[in-house]
Amino acid sequence: MTSFMEAVQPPLFPTSTMGALALGLAAVVVIVLVHVAMNAFGRRGFPPSPASLPVIGHLHLLRPPVHRTFHELAERLGPLMHVLLGSTHCVVASSADVAAELIRSHEAKILDRPLTVVTRQFAYDSAGFVFAPYGPHWRFVKRLCMSELLGPRTVEQLRPVRRVGLVSLLGSVLHAAPRTVDLTRELIRMSNTSIIRMAASTVPGTVTEEAHELVKVVAELIGAFNADDYIALCRGWDLQGLRRRAADVHRRFDALLEEIIKHKEEARAAKKKELEVDGAGGGGSGKDLLDILLDKAEDGAAAVKLRRDNIKAIIIDVVTAGSDTSAAMVEWMLAELMNHSEALRKVRDEIDGVVGRDRIAGEADLPSLPYLQAAYKETLRLRPAAPIAHRQSTEEIHIRGYRVPAQAAVFFNLWSIGRDPAYWDAPLEFRPERFLAGGGSEGLEPRGQHFQFMPFGSGRRGCPGMGLALQSVPAVVAALVQCFDWECSTGWMEIDMEEGDGLVCARKHPLLLHAHPRLTPFPPLL
Secondary structure: OOOHHHHHOOOOOOHHHHHHHHHHHHHHHHHHHHHHHHHHHHOOOOOOOOOOEOOOEOHHHOOOOHHHHHHHHHHHHOOEEEEEEOOEEEEEEOOHHHHHHHHHHHHHHOOEOOOOHHHHHHOOOOOOOOOOOOOHHHHHHHHHHHHHHOOHHHHHHOHHHHHHHHHHHHHHHHHHOOOEEEHHHHHHHHHHHHHHHHHOOOOOHHHHHHHHHHHHHHHHHHHOOOHHHHOHHHOOOOOOOHHHHHHHHHHHHHHHHHHHHHHHHHHHHHHHHHHHHHOOOOOOOOOOHHHHHHHHHHOOOOOOOOOHHHHHHHHHHHHHHHHHHHHHHHHHHHHHHHHOHHHHHHHHHHHHHHOOOOOOOOHHHHHHOHHHHHHHHHHHHHOOOOOEEEEEOOOOEEEOOEEEOOOOEEEEEHHHHOOOOOOOOOOOOOOHHHHOOOOOOOOOOOOOOOOOOOOOOOHHHOOOOHHHHHHHHHHHHHHHHHHEEEEEOOOOOOOOOOEOOOOOOOEOOOOEEEEEEOOOOOOOOO
């Protein structure tokens, strides 16, 4: 018999609420069934893929750092796999063989790069180089980068600018010794200042400081995951506020670039007037990257006319791509050497034998320091600064019996490729000797011709700044190793090698070290 209390107590949910819940449950069931049907039929022919969820696809599987997640999935699914990031189709290449097939046979169909909501703002709607679609403008700027902006002659010509940055770094460390040095912070500051001065050598110090802060924020925004880019239901809502933040930072950066360009134009006008008065020839020496771009903008015979937005976008491309990556590589290389004492000893003995102890090693010494360069190559293999290279398909691709749809993101997991056991003996070990005479990888260069070793990417979308990176990074490490004995401030025997997340794969935790000068007397910094 029903008790009095049970008789007077209302149902837990009113009838109307029960109906709404039933409808909601039915809707969920329909969505799941449709999703299962799409998995079974709509994606037939795609590369192997893990089970996905409605709306978000495989986003729930991704954990930072993403290149490690892709690596773990590839170990289960194979070196070519399909991943659905929200509603965006992606394929991931995780072996040298798959990467070689994609680039050799299908590169003409994957020459674009995905343009996100944030990158579109900083690229001035693809007016720059890194995110510009393949076409006449991209080809023109590519030639400009390879022959002039970041070509060997310009890299050599701007070596004094980088040397000033290195001297400033050594001076800061020497001043702090033997107290704890936040080497991460010092390296980022040196790298940012050097690349900004290479872009525009005449800017005032206050502008350089502001640019340093903005570059840091731009890198964070570009590397952040934005639901707008992947989940169709979120597009246009800016739920994370990244679009608003990017717009604000872009306005500030644009105003700063205008100040830099106007300052440069005034300096060029004054120099031109001075030359006219003196009757001297123009000459091409002493030009920074902005000089080169302004020369091209003024060249009426140029194949492509560079506008103001093009110049700004290219400067942002160069500064953001070349700053944090260089700092991260110096930090990874020094950390690897400190964790491998025998390799550190060999590098230091080589520098002492070639350079001596009465001057500081520099970029000109690199050809005479083969073990140092081998250690750098090994660091690039294990710790590429940009562990995933991004492309986008413009047409459907058929590879290894699978299809890749048009407008799919194509990811090359460079981190996995550098650890491919089919090509590397003891792939997880730090062994610089593998790149020396008699080693298994003797003669291998990181310039993209060898698909098992392409830390700067490969093909027509390979990094145009690799020549600069191959010069600047090992020279900084050489000076740090030559000038100081380093020890971990935490007292640990080894430095932790945990990776952070983002577009640039830097160490997760700051590198805090004690520095002890090892050269007596210390060589002159200038």
